Amino acid sequence: MRRSLQASLAILKADVASLSRSWVLRGWLAALLLAEFFLIATTIVGLRSIRVPASNIIATNLGGFLLIWSTLIIVISAGSVSLEADIISDSILSRACTRTQFIVAKLLGRSVVILGIYLVAASIVAYAAYRYAAADVTPATMAVAISVVGLALLLLVSLGVLFSVVFNNTIVSVVALLLLWYVASPIFVFAGAEYLSPASLVRNLPAVLKDPQSPQVLHCSATKTSLTVVFSEDVDQEAAENPANYEIECPPGNDQVAQTAAYDRTRAAVTLSGLTLGGGQTVRVRVRNVSDRGGTMISEAADSAECEVPDPLATGHSAEKPKKSDAAPPRLLRISAAPSSIRAFFSESLDQVTAEDPANYRIENPIGSPQAPRAASYEPSRRSVLLSGLRLDLHVPMKLTVTNVRDEAGNAIRAPANSIVQTEVTPWRYALGFGVPALVAAALAVLWFNRRDL
Amino acid sequence: MAIVSTHDLTKIYGNKVIAVNGVNLHVEEGSIFGLLGPNGAGKTTLLKLLLGLQLPTAGYAEVFGQRVGPNAAHIRQRIGYLPTNPRFPPNLTPIAYLDLIGQLFGMPAEQRKPRLAALIRAVDLLPAAARPIRSFSTGMTTRLGIAASLMNDPELLIWDEPTAGLDPAGRKYTLDFIQELGRTKTVIVSSHILSDIDRVCTHAGVLQDGQIIYCGTVRDLKQTIGRNHVELEVDGPDEAVGAMCKEIAAMPDVIGHQLRGYWLQVRFRPEVPLAEPLREVLDAATRHHVEVLSVSSTKAQTEDAFIRLLEEDQADGFTRAYTSNATLASGVPGDSEG
Numbered sequence A: 001m002r003r004s005l006q007a008s009l010a011i012l013k014a015d016v017a018s019l020s021r022s023w024v025l026r027g028w029l030a031a032l033l034l035a036e037f038f039l040i041a042t043t044i045v046g047l048r049s050i051r052v053p054a055s056n057i058i059a060t061n062l063g064g065f066l067l068i069w070s071t072l073i074i075v076i077s078a079g080s081v082s083l084e085a086d087i088i089s090d091s092i093l094s095r096a097c098t099r100t101q102f103i104v105a106k107l108l109g110r111s112v113v114i115l116g117i118y119l120v121a122a123s124i125v126a127y128a129a130y131r132y133a134a135a136d137v138t139p140a141t142m143a144v145a146i147s148v149v150g151l152a153l154l155l156l157v158s159l160g161v162l163f164s165v166v167f168n169n170t171i172v173s174v175v176a177l178l179l180l181w182y183v184a185s186p187i188f189v190f191a192g193a194e195y196l197s198p199a200s201l202v203r204n205l206p207a208v209l210k211d212p213q214s215p216q217v218l219h220c221s222a223t224k225t226s227l228t229v230v231f232s233e234d235v236d237q238e239a240a241e242n243p244a245n246y247e248i249e250c251p252p253g254n255d256q257v258a259q260t261a262a263y264d265r266t267r268a269a270v271t272l273s274g275l276t277l278g279g280g281q282t283v284r285v286r287v288r289n290v291s292d293r294g295g296t297m298i299s300e301a302a303d304s305a306e307c308e309v310p311d312p313l314a315t316g317h318s319a320e321k322p323k324k325s326d327a328a329p330p331r332l333l334r335i336s337a338a339p340s341s342i343r344a345f346f347s348e349s350l351d352q353v354t355a356e357d358p359a360n361y362r363i364e365n366p367i368g369s370p371q372a373p374r375a376a377s378y379e380p381s382r383r384s385v386l387l388s389g390l391r392l393d394l395h396v397p398m399k400l401t402v403t404n405v406r407d408e409a410g411n412a413i414r415a416p417a418n419s420i421v422q423t424e425v426t427p428w429r430y431a432l433g434f435g436v437p438a439l440v441a442a443a444l445a446v447l448w449f450n451r452r453d454l
Numbered sequence B: 001m002a003i004v005s006t007h008d009l010t011k012i013y014g015n016k017v018i019a020v021n022g023v024n025l026h027v028e029e030g031s032i033f034g035l036l037g038p039n040g041a042g043k044t045t046l047l048k049l050l051l052g053l054q055l056p057t058a059g060y061a062e063v064f065g066q067r068v069g070p071n072a073a074h075i076r077q078r079i080g081y082l083p084t085n086p087r088f089p090p091n092l093t094p095i096a097y098l099d100l101i102g103q104l105f106g107m108p109a110e111q112r113k114p115r116l117a118a119l120i121r122a123v124d125l126l127p128a129a130a131r132p133i134r135s136f137s138t139g140m141t142t143r144l145g146i147a148a149s150l151m152n153d154p155e156l157l158i159w160d161e162p163t164a165g166l167d168p169a170g171r172k173y174t175l176d177f178i179q180e181l182g183r184t185k186t187v188i189v190s191s192h193i194l195s196d197i198d199r200v201c202t203h204a205g206v207l208q209d210g211q212i213i214y215c216g217t218v219r220d221l222k223q224t225i226g227r228n229h230v231e232l233e234v235d236g237p238d239e240a241v242g243a244m245c246k247e248i249a250a251m252p253d254v255i256g257h258q259l260r261g262y263w264l265q266v267r268f269r270p271e272v273p274l275a276e277p278l279r280e281v282l283d284a285a286t287r288h289h290v291e292v293l294s295v296s297s298t299k300a301q302t303e304d305a306f307i308r309l310l311e312e313d314q315a316d317g318f319t320r321a322y323t324s325n326a327t328l329a330s331g332v333p334g335d336s337e338g
Helices: A002-020 A023-046 A054-067 A069-078 A082-093 A099-132 A139-167 A170-190 A198-209 A427-450 B043-051 B094-104 B109-122 B138-150 B168-181 B194-200 B218-226 B238-250 B275-287 B298-315 B317-330
Strands: A217-222 A226-231 A246-249 A260-264 A269-273 A282-287 A304-308 A332-338 A341-346 A361-364 A375-379 A384-388 A398-402 A419-422 B002-013 B017-023 B026-028 B032-036 B058-063 B079-082 B156-160 B186-191 B203-208 B211-217 B229-235 B254-260 B263-268 B291-295
Touching: A002 A099, A002 B094, A023 A054, A023 A069, A023 A099, A054 A069, A054 A099, A054 A139, A054 A198, A069 A099, A069 A139, A069 A170, A082 A099, A082 A139, A082 A170, A082 B094, A099 A139, A099 A427, A139 A170, A139 A198, A139 A427, A170 A198, A198 A427, A217 A282, A217 A304, A226 A282, A332 A398, A332 A419, A341 A398, A361 A384, B002 B043, B002 B186, B017 B043, B017 B058, B017 B211, B026 B186, B032 B043, B032 B194, B043 B058, B043 B079, B043 B156, B043 B186, B079 B138, B094 B109, B094 B138, B109 B138, B138 B156, B138 B168, B168 B186, B168 B194, B186 B194, B203 B218, B211 B218, B229 B275, B238 B254, B238 B263, B238 B275, B263 B275, B275 B291
Parallel strands: B032 B186, B032 B203, B079 B156, B156 B186
Antiparallel strands: A217 A226, A226 A269, A246 A282, A260 A269, A282 A304, A332 A341, A341 A384, A361 A398, A375 A384, A398 A419, B002 B017, B002 B026, B002 B058, B203 B211, B229 B263, B229 B291, B254 B263
């Protein structure tokens, strides 16, 4: 066992040392260094005035590995065995070394070098983008995106070694892999195997990177001179403390402007003061331009709250609340899909009867294949409707169209704000799409190499 | 005890080329076994099959009593292999390469380092120890290959055409080394240079078109086929030599002769003891005032034996194939050991 491990490590070290002397690798490192330097410099210096989202910068960098640097990775991995076939036979495999040991060491050596370079470069750019650009990402989404692209590169390395073993000719291996990586990629998308396609991953990288959790207004509370708004998560302090970001009506229709805004990070709450609010009246507040610390803007579906100013004279049998004046129709803001249900979020409270009529909802999944929900359940506190009894494929686009649903004032939902098309981006699908074939390719390389003459 | 044995070992490349055809070979422990054969006879393929570098199409090979396969590292642990015109990692120095080999054999550093230093000195590569292998001449690369094959102090050495491409000094050095190693190890050496085999080997196998047509001792090879064949180096006037040749041709025990420059090859009837007809030939030379500078040549004997074996094999090709087919049909394993 110890001898076997020593042999494997010896081949691994020899392969890494041999790679480090390769001019292809050195050329790649030089070009990569220049490109990364340019990207980081642009992020830090050039984007002070124009705040480009970090997700775009990181996606550009990761996309470069999948679409540009992949050419060099193909050359490095596809020549791993075929370039030195006769040397391998004479100098390594005629000694006390099994073929499995050899090919596994080759796979590991190439993977360690290529993924090592990739991880260092990707992490530096990701950190710079997170630190200096408009941060619409979180460390978790960055880690997921970097890992998924890393798996795609691992697949490329495994395929390269496999082709090198099968074809035993470096040029043929390189050409075959270039064709598979660049030409067959769009075919995968057309064939419905989107999660096997590097082009599809490049297209969806910004979505993978973006923070999926928008901050929301949970509730508010008022006194006669101040209003406290509580958020669902920690928000950007500078935006939270800008009174211009709050539209306050008390009573509804009567605009008020706060004098100051003080943010309390521990409670994720902002207190707006300098207001004149009547006791027993309803206060409506709508928050704008406030984002979380990751840069994700507040959700339009939950950007407002209503509360009542306490009236010390009230006995508990207060007079009827004044009727709201509302001429704006409700809007469909977003949907969240599960395999058997969809939750639809609206811009305002709905009329329960129309909201809970399943006939008012039409789901197309994929687009062009309609189905109707069996049930619709309205949840006033979240201004959302849960549509259940569906059979959904989350990996193909879906479209929800809402008709005849009204708000509490009787305004019916209207086009174009009555439909949404959504393609769910699930990073773990990409992880499986690249990870499993990478393992299969590696296993095939081992099997084929064991059945080959040297 | 047979240290190497093959059983109907066959290798066919892509249903196009039959490289090794039903070879049954046995190499005894402690012998220096020469694998003879013309270029393309299948020698290298046979040796690679013994190492597990190639996979047999049919049959199998056993080394140290165990079946050989691609992952038979435990068998190769006891073998030292020198490939023909070896190719080693061009960027490595001899020290780095031998160190890698030592690690592959699982040798600890305290054993590996002194061993590689001693071997580099032994194969006279000390002045080139810091140079990359790509700058080596053929002879230096072969010497490095020899050192690599001895790194693990193997019980069995398999050297494939070790004298190929070497100058006379390098060739002598290598052959002397094989003889020296043969005292303590079993050695299989392949070559198409007959004198090399003749000089160092105790046993030989002759491979022709992928089949073994002779397997036995070198002595038996020469005695079986070449015992009534002498070569004389003669000097004298052309007329005298011509007259002597005529007289020799007329001798009842002579079945053939051939004059090439100063070399006269004479073949006698195999059933007649060699001494008497040879004395008559020497007498004829004396009578015609032709000076005999030397008699016989082991090289020529072996060479002739080898060529005759090949000729007979070609002539008997159909018969052998027919016999082999008949044997197969009757279910009895064929024996192609000649």
